[in-house]
Amino acid sequence: MNKNNYIVIMAGGIGSRFWPMSTEEKPKQFLDVLGIGKTLLQQTVARFRTIAPAENILIVTSAKYKQLVAEQCPELLESNILLEPCMRNTAPCIAYACAKIKGLCKEANMVVAPSDHLITKEEEFIRVIENGLAFTEKEDVLLTLGIAPHKAETGYGYIQTINQEELKIKNESVHIGSEGNSYETMTNHPPQAKAEEKPLQVQAFKEKPDLQTAKEYVEDGNYFWNAGIFLWSLSSISRAFDRHLPDLKEIFTKGKQYLNTDKEQEFIDSMFPFCPSISIDYGIMEKADNIFVQPADFGWSDLGTWGSLWEKREKNEAGNTVVGEKVQLFEAENCIVNMPKDKKVVIQGLQNYIVVEDNEVLLICKKEEEQRIKEFRAAVMNLLKIKS
Known part of the structure; x- marks a missing residue:
């Protein structure tokens, strides 16, 4: 060195x-x-x-x-x-x-x-x-x-x-x-x-x-x-x-x-x-x-998107990659799922989706449309402003 x-x-x-x-x-x-x-x-x-x-x-x-x-x-x-x-x-x-x-x-x-x-x-x-x-x-x-x-x-x-x-x-x-x-x-x-x-x-x-x-x-x-x-x-x-x-x-x-x-x-x-x-x-x-x-x-x-993260993570035989100890998937393919450690989650039938929960927000979004995440985020922020 x-x-x-x-x-x-x-x-x-x-x-x-x-x-x-x-x-x-x-x-x-x-x-x-x-x-x-x-x-x-x-x-x-x-x-x-x-x-x-x-x-x-x-x-x-x-x-x-x-x-x-x-x-x-x-x-x-x-x-x-x-x-x-x-x-x-x-x-x-x-x-x-x-x-x-x-x-x-x-x-x-x-x-x-x-x-x-x-x-x-x-x-x-x-x-x-x-x-x-x-x-x-x-x-x-x-x-x-x-x-x-x-x-x-x-x-x-x-x-x-x-x-x-x-x-x-x-x-x-x-x-x-x-x-x-x-x-x-x-x-x-x-x-x-x-x-x-x-x-x-x-x-x-x-x-x-x-x-x-x-x-x-x-x-x-x-x-x-x-x-x-x-x-x-x-x-x-x-x-x-x-x-x-x-x-x-x-x-x-x-x-x-x-x-x-x-x-x-x-x-x-x-x-x-x-x-x-x-x-x-x-x-x-x-x-x-x-x-x-x-x-x-x-x-x-550069991990610029959820899709790039999906590409790099280890995937199961159905192409799913999951963070979360209590997540169960049925007939789901090519999804990226990121859940809190103790969150009990069942997902059925989704293909090519992003499913993420954090900071009291649940996002379910098509991978091919993740460029709209800024739009979704803005909508949530506006909702919070209206409620406050």
């Missing part, structure tokens, strides 16, 4: 797609959506404990989730729970974490990851991360992980890589980064990387496509799902902020004397609201010229 490895886990989201389990008071990263006794945040922290010591793991979250993080991750330093007073997207979140880490270890090599993703092949994930960190430690690059697509998925953004055969013809070498580092004999053989595990140079980031475009991406072979997991050295990402988001970086540079002191939170509370609301993808990754992607396959899902 390298003492210069630092992990930044982003845990400030308030998504409602797992409603009624997920609420603004307790969003999905703090829930045991898999029914295995660990929340998604706890699984994420445990996954990185072999990569970096506990004192090098930082969690950036909303101030209102401070107690939840502290309760679920008691092994982490209280000072490593970074509290945002308001939502400002991922670039300010990462800029804050980088400024704090700079005061702790100027030679830091970093991983930035969401708190609410599922990884089913953890050994492979750790291997990919370790290889990626070895790469970013030596090269002035910003590395992201791309998942090899196994179907035409419209719910993910995509990363387009430069066609490697064209590169062989057009370039004998490629210069990357602000310091003019070069990879001899083409980008498709970067130093320190095995040929079959090589990072690839990124050509473009693509928004979530329609179905036909997604099919074209998969057939092309140069596109990967964007997992939203980043690896870079502190020096490389600092240079990227200098070049592409200098005003944002300056906010935290001005407060460097307060970071890692008892004045840190006061400074953040006063200055963070002045940060622009901008994603790291739009602010840096889509503009920098030293972006690489590491193709990977470690059983990844």
